[in-house]
Amino acid sequence: MNDPAIEVRSLVVRRAGRDILQVEDLMVRSGQVVVILGPNGAGKSTLLKCILGFVKPTVGEVRVLGNRVSPRSGISLSQLRRRIGYVPQVLAAHSETPLTVREVVAIGRTGIVGLFHRLTRSDWKIVDSWLRTLGLPDLSQRAYSSLSGGEQRKTLIAKAMVQQPEILILDEPTANLDLFWREQIVAILQGLHEDLGLTIILVCHELEVIPTCSGRLLVLRDGSVMADGRPEDVLTCQLVEALYGSRLRLVDAGGRYAAVPVGGPQRD
Amino acid sequence: MRQCPWEDHNVIDLVFWAPVICSGALAGASTGMLGTFVVGMRVPFLGVCISHAALAGAVFGSLCGLTGPMLMLPALAGAVTTALLLGMFDLQSARIDSNVLLGILFSLTMGLSFLGLGLFSVYGISDNEVRSLLWGSLNFCRWSDFAIIATAAGVELIVVLLFYKELRAILFSREHASAAGIRTTPVWTILLILTSVVLTVNFQTVGGLMIYGLLTNPAVAAFRLVRGYGKSLVCSTLFGAISGLGGFLIAATFDLPTGAMIVILSSLLIALASALSQLQAWNANRRMRRD
Numbered sequence: 001m002n003d004p005a006i007e008v009r010s011l012v013v014r015r016a017g018r019d020i021l022q023v024e025d026l027m028v029r030s031g032q033v034v035v036i037l038g039p040n041g042a043g044k045s046t047l048l049k050c051i052l053g054f055v056k057p058t059v060g061e062v063r064v065l066g067n068r069v070s071p072r073s074g075i076s077l078s079q080l081r082r083r084i085g086y087v088p089q090v091l092a093a094h095s096e097t098p099l100t101v102r103e104v105v106a107i108g109r110t111g112i113v114g115l116f117h118r119l120t121r122s123d124w125k126i127v128d129s130w131l132r133t134l135g136l137p138d139l140s141q142r143a144y145s146s147l148s149g150g151e152q153r154k155t156l157i158a159k160a161m162v163q164q165p166e167i168l169i170l171d172e173p174t175a176n177l178d179l180f181w182r183e184q185i186v187a188i189l190q191g192l193h194e195d196l197g198l199t200i201i202l203v204c205h206e207l208e209v210i211p212t213c214s215g216r217l218l219v220l221r222d223g224s225v226m227a228d229g230r231p232e233d234v235l236t237c238q239l240v241e242a243l244y245g246s247r248l249r250l251v252d253a254g255g256r257y258a259a260v261p262v263g264g265p266q267r268d
Numbered sequence: 269m270r271q272c273p274w275e276d277h278n279v280i281d282l283v284f285w286a287p288v289i290c291s292g293a294l295a296g297a298s299t300g301m302l303g304t305f306v307v308g309m310r311v312p313f314l315g316v317c318i319s320h321a322a323l324a325g326a327v328f329g330s331l332c333g334l335t336g337p338m339l340m341l342p343a344l345a346g347a348v349t350t351a352l353l354l355g356m357f358d359l360q361s362a363r364i365d366s367n368v369l370l371g372i373l374f375s376l377t378m379g380l381s382f383l384g385l386g387l388f389s390v391y392g393i394s395d396n397e398v399r400s401l402l403w404g405s406l407n408f409c410r411w412s413d414f415a416i417i418a419t420a421a422g423v424e425l426i427v428v429l430l431f432y433k434e435l436r437a438i439l440f441s442r443e444h445a446s447a448a449g450i451r452t453t454p455v456w457t458i459l460l461i462l463t464s465v466v467l468t469v470n471f472q473t474v475g476g477l478m479i480y481g482l483l484t485n486p487a488v489a490a491f492r493l494v495r496g497y498g499k500s501l502v503c504s505t506l507f508g509a510i511s512g513l514g515g516f517l518i519a520a521t522f523d524l525p526t527g528a529m530i531v532i533l534s535s536l537l538i539a540l541a542s543a544l545s546q547l548q549a550w551n552a553n554r555r556m557r558r559d
Contacts, residue, residue, distance in 0.1 A: 086448075107437040
């Protein structure tokens with residue numbers, strides 16, 4: 001349970017002569033829920049891409065589930081990625097996407113089944129089971145492109161979960177969503193951790209997205225780790241101000257957090 | 269004026285036109301099937317880029333003295349080389365969008381094609397054979413040509429069946445497919461090579477300049493009308509076949525250019541599919557209001 005799921009050592013990613021990410025030492029243990037917080041351009045997505053082997057570090061090493069990520073061959077990297085559920089930041093939605101919701105979710109089983117093998121009935125059962133769990137069965141035959149942003153995020157989470165992953169990585173899963181859908185996504189993450197004990201890495205730049213099950217908060221700024229610890233220890237008004245550059249008041253409501261502007265007329 | 273195949277119910281004429289009719293339908297079907305991926309992956313430039321690379325290959329092959337079916341070899345070499353270059357290019361490292369890269373390669377291959385065409389007059393060589401590749405010559409297809417088109421279509425069908433689920437995944441998003449542990453690079457490269465083979469082989473039907481329409485239009489029409497990967501593939505293939513066959517029949521009936529009619533008919537199918545799709549939506553809304 002407490003084996004290291006992700007280890008990052010002396011990581012540097014350099015682009016155009018500038019270090020866009022520097023992480024000296026980072027270890028995420030199995031079963032932990034780690035939230036990576038930071039403003040735009042802090043290096044959050046780059047860190048995730050290093051973990052997934054999409055970005056090659058200039059210096060340093062990343063190990064995931066005991067395997068070194070960077071120099072691995074295509075096959076080994078693909079095998080490793082099958083053990084990681086990844087929900088990317090960018091939604092692949094456009095009017096020319098002919099796939100149904102069920103077909104999109106089935107993409108998660110495709111790598112596991114392997115080349116030259118068809119998805120079996122049990123694979124489709126897993127797909128349908130996750131569609132039910134995430135409340136998507138009525139939409140399963142709808143075109144993915146016709147869904148709302150929130151429904152698309154849920155579909156992508158289902159796609160990641162049908163891989164039966166050991167680690168779930170989400171890159172800003174609530175970006176551009178309204179309050180209703182944001183809370184739905186947070187509740188899903190909370191449920192996944194409670195029910196499956198899944199290791200979750202969640203990248204966001206809003207305090208409101210941090211789920212109560214999160215035991216660790218990693219704050220990135222300008223490509224470096226600014227703070228690392230339990231959310232209740234790390235989150236302070238000073239940190240919020242330092243991160244977002246304006247006077248904000250930190251609200252702690254039973255393990256859920258929010259940043260609200262200071263000043264202006266107050267209403268009860 | 270050209271003889272219309274069914275004008276006087278002449279069996280000899282039908283025997284003459286049979287390979288043309290079969291080639292038109294099959295060329296449309298195979299290009300339409302391929303279009304599902306090209307349009308679905310939002311790389312429509314891939315069609316123009318590869319067809320111009322094939323054209324450049326054929327032009328320089330002709331300049332070197334190759335004629336007839338032998339022109340297919342340099343055309344294939346040009347198309348496959350471009351496809352492999354695209355497949356090996358690391359877009360992430362180069363930080364370039366795939367459509368921008370295709371645009372650059374398209375300019376290069378078009379430039380090479382027209383440079384080659386210009387060299388024909390410089391060296392005083394006839395460029396009639398190469399020009400027929402530009403505009404297409406479906407009416408001159410014989411059973412030997414049909415056999416080549418059928419072989420390419422057969423290979424395409426086998427590849428689509430073998431990599432059915434992987435192609436479905438990269439059709440959605442190559443990034444998502446890679447993240448799910450699917451080996452996208454070999455599948456993407458195979459798709460590129462397949463595109464180059466199918467487009468080169470079907471060059472002679474509608475021509476290098478218009479094959480782009482046959483690649484994109486049936487898929488766009490299919491996406492308007494049906495949802496789901498399998499249904500889209502079947503529908504796009506069918507629309508391609510209708511375009512190839514119908515375009516030829518209209519052209520033969522009214523003595524019009526065949527390639528142009530094929531592409532125009534495929535464009536009309538988009539309008540028809542859009543209208544049907546609107547009608548479906550309107551009916552669905554009406555049913556919902558009634559319930």
